[in-house]
Amino acid sequence: xxxxxxxxxxxxxxxxxxxxxxxxxxxxxxxxxxxxxxxxxxxxxxxxxxxxxxxxxxxxxxxxxxxxxxxxxxxxxxxxxxxxxxxxxxxxxxxxxxxxxxxxxxxxxxxxxxxxxxxxxxxxxxxxxxxxxxxxxxxxxxxxxxxxxxxxxxxxxxxxxxxxxxxxxxxxxxxxxxxxxxxxxxxxxxxxxxxxxxxxxxxxxxxxxxxxxxxxxxxxxxxxxxxxxxxxxxxxxxxxxxxxxxxxxxxxxxxxxxxxxxxxxxxxxxxxxxxxxxxxxxxxxxxxxxxxxxxxxxxxxxxxxxxxxxx
Ligand SMILES: C[S@@+](CC[C@H](N)C(=O)[O-])C[C@H]1O[C@@H](n2cnc3c(N)ncnc32)[C@H](O)[C@@H]1O
Numbered sequence: 001x002x003x004x005x006x007x008x009x010x011x012x013x014x015x016x017x018x019x020x021x022x023x024x025x026x027x028x029x030x031x032x033x034x035x036x037x038x039x040x041x042x043x044x045x046x047x048x049x050x051x052x053x054x055x056x057x058x059x060x061x062x063x064x065x066x067x068x069x070x071x072x073x074x075x076x077x078x079x080x081x082x083x084x085x086x087x088x089x090x091x092x093x094x095x096x097x098x099x100x101x102x103x104x105x106x107x108x109x110x111x112x113x114x115x116x117x118x119x120x121x122x123x124x125x126x127x128x129x130x131x132x133x134x135x136x137x138x139x140x141x142x143x144x145x146x147x148x149x150x151x152x153x154x155x156x157x158x159x160x161x162x163x164x165x166x167x168x169x170x171x172x173x174x175x176x177x178x179x180x181x182x183x184x185x186x187x188x189x190x191x192x193x194x195x196x197x198x199x200x201x202x203x204x205x206x207x208x209x210x211x212x213x214x215x216x217x218x219x220x221x222x223x224x225x226x227x228x229x230x231x232x233x234x235x236x237x238x239x240x241x242x243x244x245x246x247x248x249x250x251x252x253x254x255x256x257x258x259x260x261x262x263x264x265x266x267x268x269x270x271x272x273x274x275x276x277x278x279x280x281x282x283x284x285x286x287x288x289x290x291x292x293x294x295x296x297x298x299x300x301x302x303x304x305x306x307x308x309x310x311x
Contacts (some may be wrong), residue, residue: 001033002137012080013187016018021123024308033044034074034135037071037282038071038073038075039073040254040255041232042252042254042301043252043254043260044075044252045168046250046254046260046262047075047076047079048079049080049250050132050162050250050264051076051079051080051083051085052083053248053264054066054080054083054085054130054160054162054222054264055083055084055085056130056159057264057266058129058130059083061083061084061086062084062089063086063089064085064089064129064131064263065089065091065126065127065128065129065130066080066085066089066090066091066129066131066132066291067091067092067093067111067115067118067119067128067130067131067132068090068091068092068093068131068132068133068134068189069094069115069132069133069134069135070090070092070093070094070097070103070108070110070263071094071099071134072098072102072103072136073104073264074092074108074256076090076104076132076134077090077108078204079247083181085161085181087097088109088304088307088308089302090109091109091110091304092108092109092110092111093110093111093113093114093115093118093233094110094111094112095112095113095114095115100112103176107198109300109303109304109307110300111294111296111297111300113291113293113296114290114291114293115135116143116146116147116150116214116290117290117291117292117293118132118293118296119150119292120146120179120281120290120291120293120296121293121297122156123294123297124153126301127158127247128155128156128159129158129160130153130158130159130160130162131160131161131162132161132162132248133147133161133162133163133164134162134164134262135164135165135166136166137145137166138165138166138167138168138174139165139192139193139195139227140190140198142288144150144195144199146288147161147163147196148196148203149284150199151200151265151267151268151282152203152267152269153269154268154269154280156269157269158265158267159266160264160265160266160267161263161264161265161266161267162182162262162264162265163193163196163263163265164193164260164261164262164265165193165196165260165262166192166259166260167190167192167256167258167259167260167261168258168259169196173196180195190259190309191249191251191261192261193247193249193261193262193263194249194261194263195272196263197245197247198250200265200268201241203268204237204240204241204268204278205227205234205237205238206244208237209223209226209227210235212226212230212233221259223231223268225273244266244267244268245265245266245267246266247263247264247265248263248264248265249263250262250263250264250267251259
């Protein structure tokens, strides 16, 4: 990535930015589709690689709080526990009623709702160590913008993120890619997670433009001129992006030949953008039609406390 180029963002981002196998048998009927979809060699290897990496990125896995898209079969849980994560700290998010029933039937902690909505409303006082979005969809523009905002959120400054996207199937994800491409021949890759990180890089450098007194203009020539005039600062910001975010990219192919692209990355909260520090997050949530999730989170966390007390 060149420090002299800044990726485009939407108008909105501009404004702001354990169970045992015995337990799981009971859920096999409901989860049969999910098992077929998610239990195959390349995904099993990918899952293991991701949890290895997560183990190395948190200070103490046993204490790490994890929010993740588990899917009905929760194939992550066993691997996570092998890596030292505690069952009572693994909290699934699930928007599908059948999968949610399967998870709760297997005594998993599971919050009902959308991944971004739950993270948006996650209480500031509770450190979140890992947010793992193994999405079944492509990198759609709105999803990319919501995830970008989450990676910038000060409350997630010590959170490690994992995002996994399907390559190609969704037309809207192709749109996101062509938006990024329209700025210039920045990337030859089709890797959806690389595109997402490029989007993040754009926001990071945008923060640099604002912090160095650049005007709020989206004309790439004007931005390029500003970057050239402040080249040492932007070279430093460019280096800091990699050092801060530390993206690790992975890909795998499913048995049906679909490609999935993922990234494991650290928070971008140290981004130098006063605009994002002071942004009105509630207004963004409203503009994006996000539902409040505070009560659902509180209920599951209370259940978790009760469970840990009873062990
Ligand atoms: C790909 S599966 C997870 C598979 C699991 N991580 C594994 O490795 O086997 C994604 C699950 O999350 C749910 N899901 C997908 N997108 C979601 C979102 N934005 N919010 C909440 N749940 C979502 C789906 O219903 C599905 O059960």
